[in-house]
Amino acid sequence: MAKDVVPEEARRRRRPTRQGTVLSERLIVETALRMVREHGSAGLSARRLGAALGADPSTLYRYFEGMDGLTLAIGEELIGRALAGWAPTGRWRDDLRALGLRIHGAYLAHPQAALLTASRVTGRPREIAADEAILGILRGAGFGDEDAVRIYHAYIDQSLAFAALDAGPLALTAEARASDEARWESTYARLPADAYPNIAATAGLLSARMPHSAYPVALEMLLETAERQLADSGA
Amino acid sequence: MAKDVVPEEARRRRRPTRQGTVLSERLIVETALRMVREHGSAGLSARRLGAALGADPSTLYRYFEGMDGLTLAIGEELIGRALAGWAPTGRWRDDLRALGLRIHGAYLAHPQAALLTASRVTGRPREIAADEAILGILRGAGFGDEDAVRIYHAYIDQSLAFAALDAGPLALTAEARASDEARWESTYARLPADAYPNIAATAGLLSARMPHSAYPVALEMLLETAERQLADSGA
DNA sequence: AGTTAAGGTCAATGGTGTTGGCATAAGACC
DNA sequence: GGTCTTATGCCAACACCATTGACCTTAACT
Numbered sequence: 001m002a003k004d005v006v007p008e009e010a011r012r013r014r015r016p017t018r019q020g021t022v023l024s025e026r027l028i029v030e031t032a033l034r035m036v037r038e039h040g041s042a043g044l045s046a047r048r049l050g051a052a053l054g055a056d057p058s059t060l061y062r063y064f065e066g067m068d069g070l071t072l073a074i075g076e077e078l079i080g081r082a083l084a085g086w087a088p089t090g091r092w093r094d095d096l097r098a099l100g101l102r103i104h105g106a107y108l109a110h111p112q113a114a115l116l117t118a119s120r121v122t123g124r125p126r127e128i129a130a131d132e133a134i135l136g137i138l139r140g141a142g143f144g145d146e147d148a149v150r151i152y153h154a155y156i157d158q159s160l161a162f163a164a165l166d167a168g169p170l171a172l173t174a175e176a177r178a179s180d181e182a183r184w185e186s187t188y189a190r191l192p193a194d195a196y197p198n199i200a201a202t203a204g205l206l207s208a209r210m211p212h213s214a215y216p217v218a219l220e221m222l223l224e225t226a227e228r229q230l231a232d233s234g235a
Numbered sequence: 236m237a238k239d240v241v242p243e244e245a246r247r248r249r250r251p252t253r254q255g256t257v258l259s260e261r262l263i264v265e266t267a268l269r270m271v272r273e274h275g276s277a278g279l280s281a282r283r284l285g286a287a288l289g290a291d292p293s294t295l296y297r298y299f300e301g302m303d304g305l306t307l308a309i310g311e312e313l314i315g316r317a318l319a320g321w322a323p324t325g326r327w328r329d330d331l332r333a334l335g336l337r338i339h340g341a342y343l344a345h346p347q348a349a350l351l352t353a354s355r356v357t358g359r360p361r362e363i364a365a366d367e368a369i370l371g372i373l374r375g376a377g378f379g380d381e382d383a384v385r386i387y388h389a390y391i392d393q394s395l396a397f398a399a400l401d402a403g404p405l406a407l408t409a410e411a412r413a414s415d416e417a418r419w420e421s422t423y424a425r426l427p428a429d430a431y432p433n434i435a436a437t438a439g440l441l442s443a444r445m446p447h448s449a450y451p452v453a454l455e456m457l458l459e460t461a462e463r464q465l466a467d468s469g470a
Numbered sequence: 471a472g473t474t475a476a477g478g479t480c481a482a483t484g485g486t487g488t489t490g491g492c493a494t495a496a497g498a499c500c
Numbered sequence: 501g502g503t504c505t506t507a508t509g510c511c512a513a514c515a516c517c518a519t520t521g522a523c524c525t526t527a528a529c530t
Contacts, residue, residue, distance in 0.1 A: 058510070119350075215392075246476085
């Protein structure tokens with residue numbers, strides 16, 4: 001590793017780039033998020049990001065350990081946005097529902113970034129804060145430690161998993177997405193009823209429901225099961 | 236489009252490559268899957284695939300519309316493998332559990348491919364067959380059409396979503412994955428108990444559970460809720 | 471045997487992440 | 501203010517990547 005990455009808080013000199021920009025980790029991450037949103041995830045490259053910042057691409061390696069490190073930083077930013085302004089009410093089921101929808105929503109606001117980061121553990125401060133909050137809600141609700149951890153795991157992974165899945169279509173170009181959706185009408189709705197009786201019988205319901213996220217339903221199912229387990233163990 | 240892709244069934248001439256291989260869509264997809272498994276996430280590229288096949292990279296464009304088309308074909312192959320040899324028992328909950336674990340497992344066997352394909356609707360034959368089977372199980376169990384579609388949607392999306400999420404770490408290089416896992420020990424387990432009481436209290440349970448998939452738990456929760464709804468509507 | 475075009479190859483284009491070496495100015499110290 | 505150190509930006513280069521257009525060979529049909 002020829003170039004060592006200096007952590008943001010240890011930086012002292014702020015030398016502007018040739019084009020006058022003063023770089024910072026924050027500025028780079030925000031610019032990257034904007035680029036990803038506007039030009040798609042394939043639109044993010046060291047060269048283009050450098051150009052957008054008015055800096056040489058190689059300068060980024062002074063701030064992140066390659067593109068992968070930048071990706072992790074973007075993930076951390078998304079988690080931070082999900083948590084910003086959130087406060088628990090004390091009703092555990094309401095709190096978990098609201099938090100889950102917030103996380104899901106924050107990722108979907110940046111679908112391309114969501115695809116890149118949803119499956120990565122960053123171990124950075126804001127991600128840790130989210131984990132602490134969720135475990136706190138569960139343990140505060142009366143779940144034993146083992147149950148709390150089990151439910152926490154299913155909850156956070158399910159939220160991120162659906163975020164990534166639902167982000168998929170949104171990350172496609174408008175035409176590609178339209179053609180994916182049209183496939184439900186054109187392919188599935190026209191299957192012969194004798195070979196595919198179940199799809200044929202439910203074709204209308206299917207094409208109405210598939211373009212929407214199944215996350216709220218799955219989340220509610222998870223919360224429902226958790227509540228039952230709490231009631232059973234308490235009784 | 237300078238080169239038109241000829242669908243597999245319309246191919247007539249089978250001209251061997253310079254190195255003697257006789258290509259086919261099937262051979263290419265299988266070779267691609269093997270490469271991804273053996274050489275990890277970065278292992279699949281047109282050049283390397285061409286080399287492995289004993290063909291020029293550009294030849295692939297006679298069979299697929301770019302790497303994206305190849306990706307979709309791989310996704311279809313994965314679904315096919317999940318279904319291969321599967322037969323329903325008639326016990327709907329067992330059938331859905333087994334099928335879900337099969338799909339999840341088939342994708343995880345090829346993490347890189349899973350990441351790329353889990354959120355894509357291919358509309359190809361084997362994907363349709365899977366959908367038909369799931370809807371059939373649910374309707375056969377006695378769910379009304381609307382419930383069947385709702386549960387089907389949550390079920391299939393949950394399965395694919397977790398497949399994609401769980402594939403993330405597996406698709407990383409060995410070192411990157413190890414460092415992600417180590418982060419649970421090094422970062423989370425050492426947080427100060429006063430600032431992070433809930434993580435501190437459950438650190439042991441967390442690091443034991445997090446490296447494993449939450450899919451089985453989440454799946455069981457979904458099936459549990461579905462079964463309750465069936466009982467309620469029947470009563 | 472002659473014709474056609476499918477299906478192979480070659481060479482080139484313009485992209486990518488990443489690195490080592492170098493230059494320069496920011497900040498520390500006297 | 502002058503001097504020194506080094507953090508931080510820049511440049512050039514490397515080794516990859518997907519994709520394409522032109523070309524050539526030969527399988528298959530008539």
